Structures are given as C-alpha cells and as structure tokens.
Amino acid sequence: MRHVIALDVGGTGMKAALVGVDAAAPSEETPPVLLYEARRPTGRERGPDAVVEAVLGFAAELRDIGAERFGTPAEAAGVAVPGIVDEASGTAVYAANLGWRDVPMRALLSERLGGVPVALGHDVRTGGLAEGRIGAGRGADRFLFVPLGTGIAGAIGIGGRIEAGAHGSAGEIGHIVVRPGGRACGCGQHGCLETLASAAAVGRDWAAICGDPQASAADAAKAVESGDERARAVWRHAVDALADGLVTGLTLLDPQTLIIGGGLAEAGDTLFAPLREAVRRRVTFQRLPSIVPAALGDAAGCLGAGLLAWDLLSTEVTA
Numbered sequence: 001m002r003h004v005i006a007l008d009v010g011g012t013g014m015k016a017a018l019v020g021v022d023a024a025a026p027s028e029e030t031p032p033v034l035l036y037e038a039r040r041p042t043g044r045e046r047g048p049d050a051v052v053e054a055v056l057g058f059a060a061e062l063r064d065i066g067a068e069r070f071g072t073p074a075e076a077a078g079v080a081v082p083g084i085v086d087e088a089s090g091t092a093v094y095a096a097n098l099g100w101r102d103v104p105m106r107a108l109l110s111e112r113l114g115g116v117p118v119a120l121g122h123d124v125r126t127g128g129l130a131e132g133r134i135g136a137g138r139g140a141d142r143f144l145f146v147p148l149g150t151g152i153a154g155a156i157g158i159g160g161r162i163e164a165g166a167h168g169s170a171g172e173i174g175h176i177v178v179r180p181g182g183r184a185c186g187c188g189q190h191g192c193l194e195t196l197a198s199a200a201a202v203g204r205d206w207a208a209i210c211g212d213p214q215a216s217a218a219d220a221a222k223a224v225e226s227g228d229e230r231a232r233a234v235w236r237h238a239v240d241a242l243a244d245g246l247v248t249g250l251t252l253l254d255p256q257t258l259i260i261g262g263g264l265a266e267a268g269d270t271l272f273a274p275l276r277e278a279v280r281r282r283v284t285f286q287r288l289p290s291i292v293p294a295a296l297g298d299a300a301g302c303l304g305a306g307l308l309a310w311d312l313l314s315t316e317v318t319a
Contacts, residue, residue, distance in 0.1 A: 128155025
C-alpha cells in the first residue's frame with residue numbers, strides 16, 4: 001500500500017503514524033487511513049539537539065516498519081511542530097518548550113529518510129488542515145479552527161488550504177486582547193484571550209476558588225454540571241471572553257464554520273450550548289456561523305501531517 005510518514009511533535013511527546021489511502025490521493029471520498037501508530041517522549045530534558053535526534057530516529061524507525069509491512073518505503077513525510085514555523089524554507093524557527101532555534105527540520109528529515117520529500121507544518125495549522133478536509137470542516141470553503149488547550153491558537157481555512165500569513169503567524173486568535181489591562185500574557189500583552197478562556201486558564205481559576213491546586217478545566221466542567229454556582233461563575237467568565245474573541249475572528253474572516261477543539265471542547269454541551277448563545281447575542285450584521293466540536297481529536301496532527309506529505313506528492317505529479 002502506498003503510504004507516507006506523519007509526525008506530530010509536541011512539547012513533551014511525539015505522535016507518529018504511517019498514513020495510507022486506497023486511491024492515488026486522499027479526499028473526502030477516500031480519507032487517509034492510519035496504518036500504524038506509535039508514541040514517544042521528546043526527551044526535552046536532554047536538550048534541543050537530543051529532541052531533534054529523537055524526531056529523526058522516530059521517523060527512520062517508521063520508514064523501516066513501513067518497508068517491512070507494506071513491501072515499499074514511504075513516499076514522503078510530513079511533520080508538524082509547535083512554535084514559529086517557516087513552512088516555505090522548512091525551518092522550525094523557534095519553539096520555547098523544545099529549546100529550538102532555526103532548526104532546518106525539513107532538510108534533516110529528508111536526509112535521514114534517504115532523500116524523500118518532506119513537508120514541515122505548524123502544529124495547529126496542520127491539525128486545522130485535517131479538520132477542514134476530513135473532519136468537522138468538510139464542505140466548508142471558509143472555516144476557523146480554534147483549539148482550547150494550554151493556550152489558544154487558530155487555523156484559518158480557505159478553499160482547502162490553511163492560511164499561514166505573510167510571516168507564518170496567521171490565526172493567533174489567542175492573543176487578541178479581549179480584556180484590556182487584564183492578566184499578563186506570555187506574549188507581553190495584558191488581557192489576551194488565552195489568559196481567560198484556555199483550558200489552562202479555566203483550570204487555574206477553578207483551582208483558586210475550590211481550594212484544590214490540582215483542579216483542572218475538566219473538574220470545573222463537572223462542577224458546572226453538578227450545579228456549583230462558583231464553577232458556573234468561572235465558566236461564564238471564560239465563555240464570555242471566548243465569545244468576544246470568536247466574534248472578532250468571525251467579523252474579520254466571515255467563516256462558514258467555527259470548529260472548537262482542544263481539552264475544553266471535551267466538555268461538550270456544557271461548553272457549546274452557552275458559547276453558541278453568547279456568540280449569537282454578540283453578532284449584529286455578521287452572519288452567524290455553525291459552531292461545532294472538532295471531530296478528529298488528538299489524531300488531527302498526524303492526519304494533517306500525512307495530508308501535507310500527500311500534497312507534496314500531488315504537486316510533484318501535476319508539476
């Protein structure tokens with residue numbers, strides 16, 4: 001079976017897969033299939049060079065597994081990494097959690113894999129690519145994918161591709177200031193959306209109120225469902241901030257669909273029911289988009305990296 005290598009590199013762990021399709025290229029009718037999956041720690045405690053070597057070694061291991069199981073080597077590879085990514089040059093410019101600066105990841109991976117073409121992508125944009133093509137955004141020509149995790153990022157989907165922006169930082173909706181003069185953000189501003197409505201922010205706020213320093217956003221959601229008024233106040237505060245940020249995004253982008261993912265989205269209707277209503281109250285002239293949960297979960301990054309790799313092969317065929 002034709003297949004590609006897909007890698008999704010996070011701050012502490014890596015997910016990898018061999019991704020194949022039955023047809024020449026994946027589509028809505030023939031979505032990519034995860035033929036083999038594996039996980040590894042990044043080993044970031046050993047330093048940035050060790051993390052790079054871990055990524056390269058993991059990719060080489062998958063190449064060997066693919067050749068043994070399917071009788072042919074992977075035809076391409078895609079890798080998604082966090083931080084600032086120059087997709088055109090294939091460089092991981094900066095990733096604070098991994099200690100990376102200007103790592104020529106595409107060239108290093110291609111060399112380790114014997115010269116196969118390699119695509120490098122930003123982790124959130126890559127996940128957004130998968131959600132747009134084969135997940136919750138299927139059929140939407142314009143969508144905004146917003147995962148709510150440790151922080152808040154975004155991916156802007158336009159006509160089957162993800163907009164990276166002039167400098168590789170398009171979609172950073174988490175750094176829209178929704179509460180001027182509010183909490184300090186790691187970016188240097190105050191009152192950014194992610195300081196108020198990320199899963200980390202909700203967990204922190206609920207921990208401070210309930211007295212359990214280990215409490216999480218999931219715990220807050222359970223308390224909301226049980227009728228705890230303190231939790232409801234925390235939840236309402238986060239939902240209102242999120243709605244303000246999303247309305248700014250939809251005013252600028254006019255998407256058909258807003259796809260909400262990440263840990264906070266796992267609360268289901270506890271999040272989506274009040275969020276849809278909060279967004280509805282705020283729109284005036286704007287067209288209200290569908291607000292839906294992400295469909296692919298933590299497989300989105302690997303699937304998206306696989307799609308990046310297949311796109312390379314499609315480009316080669318049509319060139």
